Every structure is written in structure tokens, then in C-alpha cells.
Amino acid sequence: MDTYLMITTNNYVWKRHQTSTCHMNYEDFSLPYLYIQILTFQENYVSHLKLPCLKTLYTDIRSLTEAKRCAFQQINTLLQSNGRQLHEFDILPNDLSYADLEDDTREVATEKSIIVSEKDQRAMQNLNKKQKLTLDTIIRKVESNNGGAFFIDGPGGIGKTFLYRALLAYIRLKGQIALAAAISGIATLLLPRGRTTHSRFKIPLDLTDRSNCRISKQSSLGILIKTCTILIWDEAPMEKKRQAIEALDDLLQDLMESTKIFGGKVVVLGGDFWQTLPVVRNGSKHDIITACITN
Numbered sequence: 001m002d003t004y005l006m007i008t009t010n011n012y013v014w015k016r017h018q019t020s021t022c023h024m025n026y027e028d029f030s031l032p033y034l035y036i037q038i039l040t041f042q043e044n045y046v047s048h049l050k051l052p053c054l055k056t057l058y059t060d061i062r063s064l065t066e067a068k069r070c071a072f073q074q075i076n077t078l079l080q081s082n083g084r085q086l087h088e089f090d091i092l093p094n095d096l097s098y099a100d101l102e103d104d105t106r107e108v109a110t111e112k113s114i115i116v117s118e119k120d121q122r123a124m125q126n127l128n129k130k131q132k133l134t135l136d137t138i139i140r141k142v143e144s145n146n147g148g149a150f151f152i153d154g155p156g157g158i159g160k161t162f163l164y165r166a167l168l169a170y171i172r173l174k175g176q177i178a179l180a181a182a183i184s185g186i187a188t189l190l191l192p193r194g195r196t197t198h199s200r201f202k203i204p205l206d207l208t209d210r211s212n213c214r215i216s217k218q219s220s221l222g223i224l225i226k227t228c229t230i231l232i233w234d235e236a237p238m239e240k241k242r243q244a245i246e247a248l249d250d251l252l253q254d255l256m257e258s259t260k261i262f263g264g265k266v267v268v269l270g271g272d273f274w275q276t277l278p279v280v281r282n283g284s285k286h287d288i289i290t291a292c293i294t295n
């Protein structure tokens with residue numbers, strides 16, 4: 001199970017909130033999100049939040065202080081995305097200061113504040129033999145700190161996404177950063193906090209042989225990518241080998257200042273060549289096969 005500080009208000013606020021908010025999906029329904037909803041939209045109830053009942057569910061992974069810091073950092077990040085600031089509300093516990101919440105860049109804080117759903121936590125226990133073997137192999141690589149590249153291949157429905165979700169959950173529950181991306185927006189919806197490769201790695205939409213991912217080392221995104229433990233890229237066969245996968249390799253080598261493959265990061269590429277071949281505009285069969293990662 002996860003280690004998070006869950007912040008509960010009194011039942012009255014909770015009940016009012018449940019009946020007044022109609023559109024919340026499962027992951028949004030975590031208590032930090034509830035907190036934000038009340039702060040942002042129901043300021044009348046903020047007084048109830050000043051005496052919150054703080055309840056730690058699990059502390060085997062993070063200390064209580066760290067769990068509390070993470071919870072308020074997440075609240076701060078969510079408030080900022082709603083155009084508000086935490087210091088507008090007098091709710092920070094006495095043992096935390098605003099400086100404690102600003103250690104990380106906003107991108108890093110957002111990733112660290114991801115709440116792993118119970119379903120994904122259960123996925124780790126329910127992996128089949130092959131999925132477990134793959135997960136264990138990847139985790140060994142992560143723990144060796146030597147980096148490595150994997151390709152998860154398999155026909156549709158074999159359980160690739162299920163494996164990615166378990167892997168993302170494993171890394172995120174350890175308080176580390178796992179980035180998930182896919183070329184299409186639809187595929188990113190299947191990965192918790194998945195982003196398109198264009199958005200996450202700045203892979204240009206109009207790819208050429210000279211395309212580069214323009215992310216500087218000092219930028220918030222550059223720091224996030226440097227900080228992350230693992231990168232998962234679904235639907236990788238849809239990308240053209242040189243222009244996309246090699247551009248990511250160049251980017252990681254540059255950010256990590258290392259000539260190792262993918263700059264020494266663990267990168268998991270996945271997909272199914274039977275479902276998704278590279279898209280080559282007006283390309284012949286030969287052009288498409290040449291653009292494949294395998295060539």
C-alpha cells in the first residue's frame with residue numbers, strides 16, 4: 001500500500017463536498033484534490049480546514065514529515081494550476097514552512113505528488129509469470145543504476161499496459177519519478193499521468209533527420225527528465241527510428257552528460273509492430289520498413 005498523508009476535514013464538509021461536486025474521476029477523488037476543490041470553490045468552508053484531522057495511513061515508505069510535506073506540496077501545485085497560492089490560506093501546519101514546499105521545480109513536484117491508485121497497487125500483486133519476470137528484470141536494472149534499454153513487444157491484449165501501470169506504481173510508490181509517454185493522446189490516457197512524446201520530450205511534430213528535442217539542462221522539464229528514474233514510452237514502433245527514438249537518445253545523453261545509451265537512464269519502449277507501424281507520409285512499404293526501430 002501507499003504512504004500518503006491523507007487530510008480529512010470534518011464529515012460535514014466531506015458530505016457537502018460529495019453532494020456538490022459531480023464530475024470527479026477516481027484519481028481526482030483523493031483527499032488532496034478534495035482539499036483543493038474546497039479551497040478554490042467553497043471558501044466558506046476554509047475555516048473547517050484550519051483544524052484538519054491529519055491521519056497518516058502508512059509510513060513505511062516515507063516519514064510522517066515527508067508525507068506531510070508531499071501532501072502540502074501537491075496541494076500547493078494544484079492550487080497554482082488553479083491560479084491561487086497556498087499562502088493565501090492560513091492552513092499550513094506549524095512544522096512546515098513555505099520554503100519546504102519549494103525544494104523541487106514545479107514539474108518535479110507535480111510528478112512526485114502523483115497518487116497511485118489502489119487498482120495500480122493491486123496490479124503489482126496480480127502480474128502473471130511473464131509480466132513479473134519482466135518487471136523484476138527492469139527493476140534490477142533500475143536498482144543497478146547503470147541504465148538500460150528495454151523493448152516490450154507483444155500482441156494486443158497480452159498485458160503490456162497492465163505491466164507499465166504496475167511498473168509506474170512501483171517506482172512512484174518509492175517516491176521516485178517515472179515518466180510515461182506515448183505518441184498518441186489516446187494511448188496516454190491508459191497510462192497514469194501519461195503525456196504525449198511531443199509534450200513530454202519535445203519531440204517535434206514535423207520530424208526531419210536533423211530534429212532535436214529542444215530542452216535545456218536548466219529548464220524545469222530538463223531537471224524533471226534528469227531527475228526521473230525511468231521513462232516508459234508506449235507505442236514506440238509508431239515513431240520513426242532516427243527522428244524520434246534517436247532524438248530522445250541524443251537528448252538524454254546531453255542532459256545526463258553521458259555517452260551511454262539513453263544517457264544511462266532506464267528506458268522502456270513498448271508496442272506492437274502488428275498494430276502500429278511508423279507513420280511515413282506518402283511513404284512506400286520500403287520507406288515504412290526502413291523507418292522502423294528494428295532497422
Ligand SMILES: Nc1ncnc2c1ncn2[C@@H]1O[C@H](COP(=O)(O)OP(=O)(O)OP(=O)(O)O)[C@@H](O)[C@H]1O
Nearest residue numbers: 126127128131155156157158159160161162163272
Ligand atoms: N496480470 C493480469 N491480471 C489481470 N488482468 C490482466 C493482467 N494482464 C492484463 N490484464 C487485463 O487484460 C486486458 C488487456 O491488457 P492490456 O491492455 O495491458 O494489453 P496490451 O498488451 O496493452 O494491449 P494493447 O497492445 O492492445 O494496448 C486488460 O483488461 C488488462 O486489465
